[in-house]
Amino acid sequence: MNFENNLAFARSMDLQDPIGHLRDEFLFPTQKNVPFIYLCGNSLGLQPKAARKVLDEQLSNWENLAVEGWFEGDNPWMFYHKALKKLMAPLVGASAAEVCPMNTLTVNLHLLMVSFYKPSATRFKIIMEAGAFPSDQYAIESQVRFHGYDPKDAIIEVAPREGEYTLRTEDIIESISDNGAEIALVLFGGVNYFTGQWFDMQAITEAGHKAGAVVGFDLAHAAGNVPLQLHDWKVDFACWCSYKYQNSGPGGISGIFVHEKHFKDTTLNRFAGWWGYQEEQRFKMEKGFVPEAGADGWQVSCTQVMPMALYFASLQIFEMAGFMEPLRNKSKKLTAYLFFIVNEVNKTLGFEQYTMITPITEQDRGAQVSIIAKQGGKEVFNQLVAKNVLGDWREPNVIRLSPVPLYNSFEDIFLTGEYLLAISKSILTPIY
Missing domain, CATH: 3.90.1150.10 (Aspartate Aminotransferase, domain 1)
Structure with a gap:
């Protein structure tokens, strides 16, 4: 143009x-x-005008229904997350069953790594981008140490070539291929926070799977920013915050994606909580964790109603946009x-x-x-x-x-x- x-x-x-x-x-x-001419949505999105309205609605529910708000009213809190799931799914190219709003980003990254980072004696390394956002670096380092490895031995960082600022896809693929027999997990950002580079997520996923590794993404700077097809690309898992391009407010609720191919995998570890227990049996309060189907089975704590309401306000604008x-x-x-x-x-x-x-x-x-x-x-x-x-x-x-x-x-x-x-x-x- x-x-x-x-x-x-x-x-x-x-x-x-x-x-x-x-x-x-x-x-x-x-x-x-x-x-202001506001050009900082990559850090914190603007407040939707509807945010105050949806928050006031939930405050009124709390005032008028109190504990009955979990099951009474127009949008009972017990099922409130389901309305969000339908609007989250198109933003990341997934089915509603594959996504869930919950917790905050780094908490979700840890919870998902509990399930999908499964190191063995020979395959224990994680490959990631050099210069990833510090939270990713710290989370990965601590997960590696938790499993008894030294980050210097277990983490492979792919850096730009000398004199360049961004990564070449062929260098990422080559690094995955060269270290394939030792890699347990490929974990990249979708979009690098510093340079704004959008990685070829489909190519990275294919290369990781070819090497026999699990592939996940931190989509903090990608979800709501670039078009994603997590299901079709066969990404294993992903998580994102919602307060940048998705405008859910400071510290807003996070989202997760788990590919449906993992739903029936009973070998996956997870740090379980009551809200991840199967929905229809949850209030029987029985021992022995039985996960709810889909991504909802990774929930730990109960629905965060107020943060979800703010996220819902923004997601409705995405729906208006098409x-x-x-x-x-x-x-x-x-x-x-x-x-x-x-x-x-x-x-x-x-x-x-x-x-x-x-x-x-x-x-x-x-x-x-x-x-x-x-x-x-x-x-x-x-x-x-x-x-x-x-x-x-x-x-x-x-x-x-x-x-x-x-x-x-x-x-x-x-x-x-x-x-x-x-x-x-x-x-x-x-x-x-």
Whole structure:
């Protein structure tokens, strides 16, 4: 597409946007009574306007029904998670039975690794991306130690080649193949939090299975961001938070995916709890854990009603959008426009102040562009915030900007470029 660096073009793109009206479903933070251009959905999504309503409804249920709310009212809490499952499934390419909202992300990662990391004397290693989000690193290290191994021996990290910022799929596949006989688990992020690279999850899954390993993904930066087909790709398990691209609020409830091929596998270990016990027999309070069918059998504690209500508010907006296809179509254009605008800033400056380390190929990225600022990065970021542009900062020199298709516009991108150029001209020394 031929982009233009002017406000009229950006506004014309917004007028043609079939889901642009969904922006009105969200609340934007303000500074000095001016709404932010919010480009930080990769860290915390905006609050849906419906969030307060659904939360108030559940508070009223608590007030008026008290303990009877578990079985009385329009949406009894005992079964509330089922309404969410139907809306979660299309976001990750799964059946409703394969997903479940529960707990928080790293808790779920541990619970799933209890089931799917089954090391043996010869096959005990985990292969992962270098530079994964710290929670993943810590969870994997602690699981390895729990089983009696040294992380230095049991964890294989695949890193970018020297001078490159992102991983090549062929290097990931080669590493899996070369170490295949020793690998018990392949565990990657779906989208790398720092670079915004969307990994070829289907190819990684196929390679892991060919090597005889189980394959799982942390989808914190992928679920609700990029189109996923977890069932068809035969991913074994996955988990995600819901407060980034899925807008469920700070610390919002997590979700899990377990492929249906594992539902009847009685050899899987799990840390069981009452709420994972078969639903129809749960209140008999009998000894001996019998899991509920599907992903629900991995539940431990009872339904977290208030966090689920907030997640439900956002999931309904995804349903209004038509789920992932319309969002992905807009996301590719928005992100490409951001690439274009940042390049225009560099051209006007006459030197490359901003290097984008997110893959330019659309199949390798989601709704995020990570930008290295060669000079004065933190000051540039702070001045963007002062001008009501809110992205986020990652040490030592990276500004992450995330144009989310549910609520960002092409005008947001254009104005961000205008501010970035003005700030750069005022504080930077030309590099030739």
